[in-house]
Amino acid sequence: MNSHPQAAPAEAPSAPDAPDAPDALGxxxxxxxxxxxxxxxxxxxxxxxxxxxxxxxxxxxxxxxxxxxxxxxxxxxxxxxxxxxxxxxxxxxxxxxxxxxxxxxxxxxxxxxxxxxxxxxxxxxxxxxxxxxxxxxxxxxxxxxxxxxxxxxxxxxxxxxxxxxxxxxxxxxxxxxxxxxxxxxxxxxxxxxxxxxxxxxxxxxxxxxxxxxxxxxxxxxxxxxxxxxxxxxLLGTDGTKMSKSRGNSVILAADADETARLLKGAKTDSERHITYDPANRPEVSSLLLLAALCQGRTPEEIAADIGSAGAAALKKTVTEAVNEYLAPIRARRAEYARDxxxxxxxxxxxxxxxxxxxxxxxxxxxxxxxxxx
Known part of the structure; x- marks a missing residue:
């Protein structure tokens, strides 16, 4: 890494009508x-x-x-x-x-x-x-x-x-x-x-x-x-905002087993058929979104795959998606942690x-x- 100062980039080209008014960043x-x-x-x-x-x-x-x-x-x-x-x-x-x-x-x-x-x-x-x-x-x-x-x-x-x-x-x-x-x-x-x-x-x-x-x-x-x-x-496993202090999140440092345990306890709802409906089914929709982000698909596609298999199948799908996505990140983390x-x-x-x-x-x-x- 270069330890000497470099010339700073110029100010980003401004939009033609970008005033420096109090609401300019509305x-x-x-x-x-x-x-x-x-x-x-x-x-x-x-x-x-x-x-x-x-x-x-x-x-x-x-x-x-x-x-x-x-x-x-x-x-x-x-x-x-x-x-x-x-x-x-x-x-x-x-x-x-x-x-x-x-x-x-x-x-x-x-x-x-x-x-x-x-x-x-x-x-x-x-x-x-x-x-x-x-x-x-x-x-x-x-x-x-x-x-x-x-x-x-x-x-x-x-x-x-x-x-x-x-x-x-x-x-x-x-x-x-x-x-x-x-x-x-x-x-x-x-x-x-x-x-x-x-x-x-x-x-x-x-x-x-x-x-x-x-x-x-x-x-x-x-x-x-x-x-x-x-x-x-993305909601926490308790259905509220994901937060460091609430103990309701999957941390990046978690291993595959801990991730599975945390997601198994995630809050869902009583409806067996899985659908993506953030307004009416926030907890289920958050889990679908998490799986979709990990797999590069849409939440609707994940929901269609699960169908009427219920919350257990949803959690299994999410767990597998998260663990597969995080595997290379966890491997690099473990390597750096050794030194x-x-x-x-x-x-x-x-x-x-x-x-x-x-x-x-x-x-x-x-x-x-x-x-x-």
Whole structure:
């Protein structure tokens, strides 16, 4: 992995009528723009740099994989430059302490290597290891008002579900920290879900305001764009949202037997004939969708194959599909897990690369702000 900073890709070509207004990243506009961006990626992937990642708060599961992880590998393999942040500092946004942090960081690295993120082409790094990234927080905070942070709907929701007895300053400034994550490497593309659009809008606002205030006619930061994708709605085995904390998911690290046990206990319904009907049969439909994603078929085709064979046949079909799909991922994971020294090497190399990029960006920021003394 190259440990020296590279020139950041230019800002992604803008849509003709893409204003930098508060609603510029509304869902309908973001979806239309995402379709355009996919075409631009196919034409010239080298123009794009992506920042994405996860908080190390537990093992990743099938919901994470089909929701975001496989898309990261797809974009990497297309030739997009990929930065994957393991956001260890951000664990503290909604909890008092970061429990089992070292092991969870290792698990995240393992999962990314197992699914196909290539450390020779992509950069995997930890938040806490990149001091220059975190140093961007202070000037960025000066560019947003308390009122703007206070009305961010995503922050409101996170505060409502916070595990802390009182809301910390880190929770309140979470969108600005994310802006630092994205802008330190001058990412111009961020794969997000619909609920994260307000966070990205703050990042775009910070980039624009910094450029206006300090750019002297030459933008320092691109205004990153959202890459929305259709995220499949996979329910947990209890019929509720699949979650690390609810114990209702099939984790990527599970073996074939554990997967079979978990799926055998998955909630279905009393109707014997299997049909794909997400509105009226959400649990059955979620299982059909999972099998379909693994087999590259439609849920309706899977349902037609099972017919009136009932829930037991459905679970058997899903289990076989999941275990077959995950077999090569599990094999790679086991191989990497045998050499923890390799995990440390991958992370050290990624941290070195991220630090070089962050320090170059911070130097630009200091020069723009006339504070490079």
């Amino acid at each position: 869902t309908s506009a973001a979806r239309a723009r995402s379709a355009e961006l996919e075409k631009l990626i196919a034409e010239d992937p080298g123009k794009f740099r992506i920042l994405t990642g996860d908080r190390p708060t537990g093992r990743l599961h099938l919901g994470h994989y089909f929701g975001t992880l496989h898309n990261r590998v797809r974009l990497q393999n297309l030739g997009v430059e990929l930065f994957v942040i393991i956001a260890d500092y951000q664990v503290l946004t909604d909890r008092d302490v970061a429990d089992d942090l070292q092991s969870y960081v290792d698990e995240l690295v393992l999962d990314h290597l197992a699914i196909g993120v290539d450390p020779e082409r992509s950069t995997i790094f930890t938040h806490s290891a990149v001091a220059a990234l975190n140093q961007l927080m202070l000037p960025f905070l000066s560019l947003v008002s308390v009122a703007e942070l206070n009305r961010n709907p995503t922050v409101k929701d996170e505060i409502a579900h916070s595990r802390q007895s009182a809301v910390s300053g880190l929770m309140f400034t979470y969108p600005v920290h994310q802006a630092a994550d994205i802008l330190f490497c001058k990412a111009n593309l961020v794969p997000v879900g619909q609920d994260q659009l307000p966070h990205l809008e703050i990042t775009r606002t910070i980039a624009r305001r910094f450029n206006d205030r300090y750019g002297h006619g030459t933008p320092v930061f691109p205004r990153p764009e959202a890459l929305l994708s259709e995220v499949p709605l 923890r020294g390799e995990l440390r090497r991958v992370l050290r190399a990624g941290n070195e690369r991220a630090n070089a990029v962050a320090e170059a960006t911070l130097a630009e920021v200091r020069a723009a702000m006339n504070s490079d003394y």
